[in-house]
Amino acid sequence: MKSVEYKLARLEEQNASLRQKLRHQENEISRLSVRESQLKEARRMPLLQKRLNTALTEREELECQLAETRGRETRLADEVKLLRMFIKISENPEIAETARQYVSRERIQEELKVLGEQLRSIATERDEYKKRVLLSCEEAERYRDKWNASLEEKRKLEEYIKKLVAEQPLAPTVTSSSSGRMVERCISCGADRATRKTNEDLDLDEMQHLRRSLEEEKARSEALQETIDALYEQQRGQRRSCSLERRITSPPVSSSEVDTAGNDGTSTGIYNLSQKLDFVESECRMVKNRWHALREQNKILLSRISELELTEAAGRSQIQQLSGECEQLRRELEIVLQVRTLIANHHDEPIDNEALKDKNGLTP
Structure with missing residues (x-):
């Protein structure tokens, strides 16, 4: 009996282990089936x-x-x-006429809007042109004053050069004649520039360049003045040194040689100064040419402003005419609407069209 019980227990244990394996395999199969379905x-x-x-x-x-x-x-x-x-x-002819008049009125209103926008743009453009012209006039006045001041400084410089040449002792004829011609040419150029001053207007696009040119011209004039002063001081120093050498040294030195050397140095300095003055004159001519060009441009701007004013006047007259037509159409439209109202109120009654027109003030 014990062996049978033992065998039964063994069989039950084996059966339990087999069931456990079976459940594990079922779980694995279900997991694999789920995975396969997911795949x-x-x-x-x-x-x-x-x-x-x-x-x-x-x-x-x-x-x-x-x-x-x-x-x-x-x-x-x-x-x-x-x-x-x-x-x-x-x-209904009356309604057709009313519709046509309404469409005509709408068209006239659109044209009035377009003309009003054009007039506003023209007025804005005219104001801009006027502002530009006024600014150009103000800038022209300022630069004309600066130009006059520069010409005055140049005139003083030329007078100083002439005075310096007059104070020098007599030099060889060739040097004095060439120096005189150079001084006379500088003076004549300065006089010609002074007589050719004009009251011309400048444009805003050229103002900066003209200002720089005038400042450079003033700086050159100041540099020329300093150069002449230094030359004059150098000449006086040379004269003093020559006089001291004549007093100290034993071999006398003739005054004519010293004067000749001083005159040569002065002539060379004057020649250099005349070259610088020629350069300044060329700059002045260039500025004058630009001034003429700006004057022509300002004339064009003024003519454009006058054209814009004429266009604005014509547009205003056209607007007034269209406003009159619109007002007339509005009155006619009101009359037609009154007629239409009367027709709607008395639709069943016979209405004499001629009497109705006389009543409402219409002309046949």
Whole structure:
């Protein structure tokens, strides 16, 4: 009995272990089946996504077609309403005339708006041109004053050079004649520039360059003045040194040689100064040419302003004329509306059109 019980216990244990293995295998099978189903679904996802995208695209296309169809339907309904209104208007001459007058009034109002915008733009452009011209005049006045001051400084410089040459002792004839010609040419050029001053206007685009040119000219004039002063001091120093050498040294030195050397140095300095003056004169000529060009440009601007004023006056007259026509059409439209009201009130009664026109003040 014990062996049988022992065998039964062993069999039960084996049966339990087998059941446990069976449950484990069932769990594994279910897990593998779930995984396989998930893998199948994952393989089907691109196809399903593609089908979904296709369906969404088709839906969007259908919605666009539906919107277009509804738009066409709305337009057709509007056209039908418009055609019905036209039919009613064609059946009633008074309403047709009223509609034509209303359309004419709307067109005139649109033209008035366009003309008003054009007039406003023309007025703005005219104001801008006037501002530019006023600024140019102010700048021209300032630079003319600076130019006059520069010419005055140049005149003083030329007088100083002439005085310096007059104070020098007599030099060889060639040097003195050449120096005199140079001084006379400088003086004549300065006089010509002084007599050719004009009251011309400058444009804003050239103001900065003209200001720099005038400042450079003033700086050159100051440099020339300093050079002449230094030359004069150097000449006096040379004279003093020559006089001291004559007093100290035993071999006397003739005064004519010292004067000749001083005159040579002075002539060289005057020649250099005349070259600098020629350069300044060329700069002045260039500034004058630009001044003439700016004057022509200002004349063009003034002519443009006059044209704009004439255009504005013509536009105003046209606006007044259109306003009169619009007012007349408005009165006629009010009369026609009154006639239409009377026709609607007395639709069943016979109405004499001539009497109605006389009553409302209409002419046949």
